[in-house]
Amino acid sequence: MDNYFIWSGKPELFTIPKIPLPFSVSIVGLLFAYFVWTYVIGQQEEKGKNSKRKSAEKTKKTNKWILLGGFLVVSQIVGIPLNLFVFDSLGPISIRWYGLLFAGSFVIGYQWGTTMYRDLGFNQTQIDSLLTHMIVAVVAGARLGHCLFYDPVYYLSNPLKILAMWEGGLASHGAAIGIVLAIYLFSQKNNSFSFWAIMDRMMLLVAVGTAFIRLGNFFNSEIIGEPTDLPWAIVFAQDDLLPRHPTMLYESFSYMLGLGLFSYMYYAFKKKPPEGLLFGVFLIYMFTARFIIEISKTSQAAFEEVFMSMGQWLSIPFILFGIWVLLFVGMKNYKLQQQKL
Numbered sequence: 101m102d103n104y105f106i107w108s109g110k111p112e113l114f115t116i117p118k119i120p121l122p123f124s125v126s127i128v129g130l131l132f133a134y135f136v137w138t139y140v141i142g143q144q145e146e147k148g149k150n151s152k153r154k155s156a157e158k159t160k161k162t163n164k165w166i167l168l169g170g171f172l173v174v175s176q177i178v179g180i181p182l183n184l185f186v187f188d189s190l191g192p193i194s195i196r197w198y199g200l201l202f203a204g205s206f207v208i209g210y211q212w213g214t215t216m217y218r219d220l221g222f223n224q225t226q227i228d229s230l231l232t233h234m235i236v237a238v239v240a241g242a243r244l245g246h247c248l249f250y251d252p253v254y255y256l257s258n259p260l261k262i263l264a265m266w267e268g269g270l271a272s273h274g275a276a277i278g279i280v281l282a283i284y285l286f287s288q289k290n291n292s293f294s295f296w297a298i299m300d301r302m303m304l305l306v307a308v309g310t311a312f313i314r315l316g317n318f319f320n321s322e323i324i325g326e327p328t329d330l331p332w333a334i335v336f337a338q339d340d341l342l343p344r345h346p347t348m349l350y351e352s353f354s355y356m357l358g359l360g361l362f363s364y365m366y367y368a369f370k371k372k373p374p375e376g377l378l379f380g381v382f383l384i385y386m387f388t389a390r391f392i393i394e395i396s397k398t399s400q401a402a403f404e405e406v407f408m409s410m411g412q413w414l415s416i417p418f419i420l421f422g423i424w425v426l427l428f429v430g431m432k433n434y435k436l437q438q439q440k441l
Contacts, residue, residue, distance in 0.1 A: 126185060128179055132175050202313060216301045307358050310386070318352070324336050362381065376426070388415075
C-alpha cells in the first residue's frame with residue numbers, strides 16, 4: 101500500500117459555524133414572496149410594453165423594491181405562525197468541493213454560453229431563459245435519473261426521498277435526457293433558432309460541467325473503481341485500504357480531452373459548425389468513453405446487473421442516437437455547407 105497514492109482528503113473545503121438570526125424566518129414564506137413578486141413585476145412590465153405611457157426608470161425601480169418588501173412582510177406574517185420551515189439560525193454550513201465545482205461549471209457555462217448564443221443571434225432575454233432551462237433540466241434530470249435508473253424500488257416506495265438531494269445521488273444519463281427535453285421545449289417556443297444549432301453549442305458547456313463534476317466526485321471519494329495493482333491506482337482511505345482505479349479521474353480527463361476536441365471543431369468552422377455535427381460527435385465520444393470506463397467501476401445500482409453495468413446499458417442508446425445524428429443530420433448539413441462555399 102505504501103507504493104500507492106493515498107487520498108484521505110475531506111469533501112468539505114471549510115465550514116461556517118452556526119449563526120443566530122435576529123428574528124425568525126420562514127423559508128417557504130420567502131420563496132412564496134419571491135415568486136409572487138416576480139410574477140407581479142413580469143405582469144407590470146408586460147403592461148408597460150403595451151402602454152404608450154412611460155414612467156421614469158427610477159420610479160419603476162422604487163416600486164419594485166416597495167412591492168418586494170411588502171410581499172416579504174406578508175410572507176413572514178403568514179409563514180411563521182403556520183411554522184412553514186421556520187429558522188432561528190443559519191448553519192453550520194459546510195462548503196463542499198463538489199458544490200463549488202458544480203456551481204463553478206454553471207458560472208463558466210453562463211459566461212461562455214452567453215458569448216456563443218449571442219453570436220448565434222440570441223438576445224439577452226433568450227440567453228437567460230435558455231440557461232435557466234438548462235439549470236433546472238440538469239438538476240431535475242440528474243436527480244430523477246439516479247432515483248429511477250439506479251434504485252427505483254426504494255425511491256418509488258419513498259417518493260419524498262427523491263427531493264432529498266443533500267443525501268447524494270445524481271445521474272449523468274438523467275441529466276442528458278433532461279437537457280435534450282429542455283432544449284426541445286425551448287426551441288419550440290423560440291422556433292427562429294434550430295434545435296440542432298442550440299444543442300451543438302450546449303455540448304461544449306456540458307463537457308465543462310461533466311469534467312468538473314467528476315473532479316467533485318474525487319473529493320467525495322465516490323464512484324470509485326475496482327481494486328487493481330496498476331501503478332496509478334489510488335487508495336481511498338475513507339472507504340478501505342485497497343488500491344483502486346480512480347475512475348472519476350479517468351472520466352474527468354476523458355471529458356477534458358473531449359472538450360478540447362469539441363472546441364477545436366467549433367472554432368475550426370469559425371463558430372458556425374454544420375448543425376448537428378458537434379452534437380453527434382459529443383454523444384458518440386462521451387458515452388463511448390463512459391461505456392469503456394464503466395468496466396473498471398464498482399457497481400452503482402442497488403439491484404443485480406446482468407452482463408453489463410447500468411451505466412453501460414444506459415450509454416448504448418445515447419451512442420446509437422449519436423451515430424444517427426452524425427450521419428443523418430450533421431453530415432447532411434456539412435455537405436450542404438460545403439456546397440455553399
